[in-house]
Structures are given as structure tokens and as C-alpha cells.
Amino acid sequence: MKQLITIGIFSLLFSCSTVKQSIQQPVRTKLKNQQTFELTEISKDPTYGFSPKNPIQVGGVDKHEGPLNERRFLNALAGPNGEQISYYRQGSCCPIKSDKNPMGTGSVMLDNYRVTWQGSKDTVSIYINMYDYGTLKAPVGFTIKE
Template identity: 65%
Template sequence: MNKHLLALGILVCFFSCSSTKEVSKNTPQILRNNNSFLITEVSTDKTYGLSPKNPVEVGGVKDSEGPLNERRFLNALAGPNGEEITYFRSGSCCSIKSDNDPYGFGAVMLDNYRVTWMNSKDTVSIYINMYDSGTLKAPVGFTIKK
């Protein structure tokens, strides 16, 4: 009985953050260099990358480059006035739907990065999906590294 309740609790937690966003179209990413993606625009959607319901889709997990692609995305960003950013991965969270789930459940977890820059008052959470690949943009409040 306890095992069934534990399993049910895990499933509820796993799917409680599930995204309502459509599954990715697997858009190919363009490299600026080996450590950074080419990003050409800033999003006008205030939730893009800043909400687990609308994560940045960097892809790469199929080619064993998921974590590298997450860093490539973050390395392309700058603070609101072009400041150099710093970031760290704070962990995984939030289950979302994905056809690219390597385990066949149809859902994957996002990675959450905390991002800051010089004279910033706080850190900003950016949610990244390394399983699906979409058009990359800088989130609102960020600029693109020159």
C-alpha cells in the first residue's frame, strides 16, 4: 500500500509542472562558435525562458550535447546593457511534454539556470529544455552578446 502511494506521489510531482506549450518542431540551431549559438533577436514574450511553461529549447540530447547546448545558449546572452553574465545550474525541475523523451514516457525535465551580471539586484531563473529544439531568442531583460 505504501509503495503504491509513493509511486502515485512521484507521478503527481513529475507531471504537476507540465507545460501547456506544443511539442517542439526540432528547429536546427546555428553555432556562432563552438561555445556559443547565434541568436539574432530578443523575445517580446515575457514568459519565454523565464517560465517553466515556456522554456528555451536548445536541443542536443540526441547527440549527447544537451548540457553543452544549454551553455552555448547562455554564452550568447548579455545583461540588459551588454554586461557579461555569469550563471550556474541550480538543478532540474518541472516536467514538460516531449516527443523526444529518451525513456518513452512522453515527458522530460527542464534544467534551471540562475543568471546574474555586475550591479544586478538579483539572479534571474532561465528554464532550458535540452530535449527539444526551437527558435532561440534572448529572454526579455537580456541582450545578445556582441
């Protein structure tokens, strides 16, 4: 009986550990080249990337590639008619909760990029989270670079 209880406890511990690991696995992203993510879909959500409450989750901080992943994402975008975009980092803003904070638990900051293309009347703000991973899509109004 003691042996059965021990086996049961080990089974429970290892099965929970496996589940936890599978939940924490980052979303897989493909690279078109070393500087560009391969995007295959345009979001239907009008807030995706345009709101600090729904930032684009490129991840990478855990691999020391956070800022690079932000650029890889932006390099995959094109304007509404395929125009080449230009962008610059406006700065950090908007604290959000993330368990990927390298300093421990608590808030991390999003990065805000300003994006424009030839013929656009204004720049667009894009909010990017380099701490957490998510499925990458082009925001509404953008296309995917060829």
C-alpha cells in the same frame, strides 16, 4: 485495377512518411563558435525562458549535446546593457511532456539556471529544455553578446 490500388497505397505511405519527416526536423541553429549559439533576436514574450510553461528549447539530447547546448545558449546572452553574465545550474525541475524522452514517451525535466551580471540586484531564473528544439531568442531584459 489491382496495380493502380497498389500504386496508390505506396504513394500514400511514402507521402505520409515524407510529411512526418519534415515535421520532425529540428530547428536549425547556427554556432558563433563551438561554445556559443548565434542569436539574432530578442523575444517580445515576457514569459519566454522565465516560466516552466515556456522554456527555451535548445534541444541536443538526441545528439548527446543537451547540456552543451544549454551552455551554448547562455554563453550567447549579455546583461541589459551588454554586461557579461555569469550563471550556474540550480538543478532539474518541472516535468514536461516531450516525445523526445530518451527513455520512451512521458515526461522529461527542465533545467533551471540562475543568471546574474555586474550591477544586478538579484539572480534571474531561466528554464531550459534540452530535449526539444525551438527558435532561439534572448529573453526579455537580456541582450545578445557581441
